[in-house]
Amino acid sequence: MFKLSTVASLLALSFTTGAMAQISYLEDTRDQISIQDYSYEQKALVAEQAKLLLDGLYVNKYAKNLYYGLSPAGHLDPVVAVDDLINNMGNLSSSQFHQQLQKIFLSQRDFHLDYNYPAPMKNFVSFVPVHFAQTVNTDGSKEVRVNRIWQNYTVLAPDTSTVSLGDKVIAYNGQAVTDVVNNTLFQGGGANPDGGFVGALNNLTIKSHNKQMPPQNDALTLTLESYETGEIYSVNLPWLVYNGNPTTQANTEDNAAQFTQSINYEFATFKELEAAAQDSAFALAANATAEPTVTWNKVQVDGESVGYIKIASFSPKNGTNTALVAIIDILDNQLSDTKALIIDVRSNPGGNILYNDYLLQLFTPKLVTPSHVRFINTPENHHILNNSLFGTYLSDNWHQVLADVQGTNEQYSAATSFMTKDAANQIGQAYYGNVGVWANANTYSAGDMFTCGMQDNGIATVFGQHKRTGAGGANVIEHGLFVQYVGAPYQALPYDQSMRVSWRQSVRQGHHINALIEDYGCVANEVVSYNVEDIFDGDTQDFNTIARKLLAKPTARATLAFNSDRFASVAETNGVYNFDVTNTEYVDVYIDGTKVKRISAFAYGTQAKTISYTLPSNVTTGTVQFVGLDSGKTRLWNSTRFF
Known part of the structure; x- marks a missing residue:
């Protein structure tokens, strides 16, 4: 096994990214990944703050109970469970207290509802350089295969050299891998069968310790079947640990932007480590723009030009305006002669809802309807909007819909939008061919909203690697914002701890009026399943399949x-x-x-x-x-x- 001195010298040779200097082995770091000892008073503070979120602000609490039902080993009623915890916390150690509270949050299967462990534990991420995907065979059966090997990290795990892309994963630490995934659906965070499976699958090889405890063993034992030879073999991979600042809120251009976020931070962390490994699966995206999260290409399919735009995140590194201008420039000057366009939002973890809403108009002659969300009708929400600085950041329409249900038995307010319909259509159309949106079960949050918005407005055909997107249907707000802009009863947490809550619930419009995104996701118009061949061809086969379907559709005569x-x-x-x-x-x-x-x-x-x-x-x-x-x-x- 390599030691820290070896790691440091190898990293100095292998990596240029500053973050990579903070990689170590779990066996050398385990003692640092610790939870602070909390007093009874500190536990009480944290539990009461959690209850404020879960009971007073969590907009999905009713819907989750209906969708999943209640089970001690699965979904927990968040309000009942946190009350039980408060009544019993005097009998719990600090570690037990945090893990039980984490279980309540994770059991909701909602990546927008986060209970983050305190520092220093939350600063660590454990991972191995091998990652998995669910593939579909020609007979419809599903398997788990190796689809990514982060080559820049393999120097720290030499046994990785025996693993090849496409190898089938048979067992994970001695257990059938599908059993491991199915047994951890309520710990992985993902919603619905598709999102739940890929969420749990992601969690097998990367564990953010803001939510997950460290692996019990210092190494992961995998049993695999070689794609090339059919040979069954086993490999031990050491858990590597990244130690850095926890993933912070996505780029916000001003204070108001903090109120329009919708992102899966867990998967965003995965993408950061992937980027640091200088590993990209998006071979189709050959051309960069002024915004790093937006890339494009023009591809010939059966003699016709087909456009491709990859939107890796709705949290643009250089701001929403830069991203919008980059996309408009691509459409006006690079892809204007194409007959069809594929917009790839696979594995997009979300970000700024306003960015998503501005994009819709670029692809249709019709007037679009932007995203709509609604509040849960509680005294806490009425207090926030009417009696705090927080409420001053929200326009009149938010105050009105909540005022309309005050004093009633309605569970929710009416849905309203982050921008007016005029604002959502002020840029206008920039592309005039057939449009497809390419999504998967890792498309989440603002990624869900964009995909559903394109479908609801009749703009695009949705092509899915899975039947549904990741189903993150809410606007998320950090607990710290309530502390800062509302004040009492919201209080800062000990040891730099944080929480966040799904505050406003997405309600679909247009062709799917009043349907929820949360748990249900956006159902693909056509499923183009991910298979083992896609691991090797850079998605070219599936791209061509989608392109041909779009080219076969009637085009606008005008x-x-x-x-x-x-x-x-x-x-x-x-x-x-x-x-x-x-x-x-x-x-x-x-x-x-x-x-x-x-x-x-x-x-x-x-x-x-x-x-x-x-x-x-x-x-x-x-x-x-x-x-x-x-x-x-x-x-x-x-x-x-x-x-």
Whole structure:
């Protein structure tokens, strides 16, 4: 077994990322991964704060009890369970207290509901450099196979060299791997059968100690079947430990952004370690942008150009505006000649809901409906909105929907949105071909919302590696924000401990009006299962399958092509906009959202007709939107120009 001195020298040679200098072995680090000893008063404080969240603010508490039922070994009623804990905590050690409270939170199978262990324990993550995926055979049977080997870490675990991609996982520490996964569904955090399985599967090889206790053994024993030879073999992999600051809140551009987050931090941690390993599975995403979480490519499929955009996270590193501009630029200048577009949000852990809502309009001529969420109707929520600084960050619509149910027996408020419908449509359309969204059961939170939003608004076909997305249907708020902006009864926790809660529940619109995302997820229109061949071909086979399905769909008959850049100034255009259209009866013109003219285009057939419009001389800054209509005044296309 390697020792710390060996690790340090190897890392110095192998890695350039600063975080990698904090890797050690579990056997050398176990004593540091510890829980502080809490006094009775500290336990009482933590338990009461947990109850404030679970009873007064947790928006999914009713729905979870209905969806999963109650079981001592499975889902627990969070309010009853925390009351039992409070009554018994005098008999519990600090470790027992934290683990029992953690069990209550994890049993909800909700990645937005977090009970994080105190420092220093929460700063550690244990992992092995081999990771698994569920694959589907041609007969529909499912297996667990090795789909990722983090090569930059394997120098610390030499036995990894005997493991190959595609090898079938038979046993995990001597137990059948499917039994291990099924026995830990209520510890893995994932919702529904698909999300639950992949959540538990992820947890087999990476354990964040903000939620999970360290593995009992210093090494993991795997029994595998070679994909190449069929040989059964075993391997022992040492648990590696990353010691750094705990995953913090996703990039927020201002205080208000902290109120619109929806992200799975556990999977985000996985992605950070993956990035540090310089390991990327997204071979299709060949071209970078100014926003690292957005990449793209143009792929030839059967002689046709198909666009590809990978959105790795809805927490853009360089801010929402940079990400939006990057995507608009791709659509306007790189993929404008493609007949179909695949938007890949597989394994997207979520992030900023506003970012997700702004994106929808880019892919449709129709007016989109943004995400809607609702409150649980409790005295605690009424106090927060009406009697605290916290409430001042929320616009009038939030206050109104909660006021409407105050004093009633309604469990929830009406649903409302983070932005107005006008705001959700102010950028306009930027892509005019057929669109598919590629998702899986690791698509979570704002990733769920985007996928469902594209489906609910009739914008895209959803293609799933699994039947459902990860089913994270809530806006999440940190307990610390309530402490900061509400005050009493919310109090800071000992030893840098933290919690967060699913505060507002996502309610679907459009084609799935009033359906929940939580637990149910977004059901794929078509399932394109992940199989063993996909491990080796960089998803090319599945990409081609999806592309062919999109190319086979009817395309819009009406077309639009501009002769100037979307962001060209008046000085560049002289206020004149020329554009070519086909199969368009009329063009409505809007300046800064107000309709100013209807142009009779009378462009029939495929022969393009040039339309010209000149801005009024007194208009020098703002937006002008052109909306193509058919004879029945149905919207065919739209484009907004910024000047």
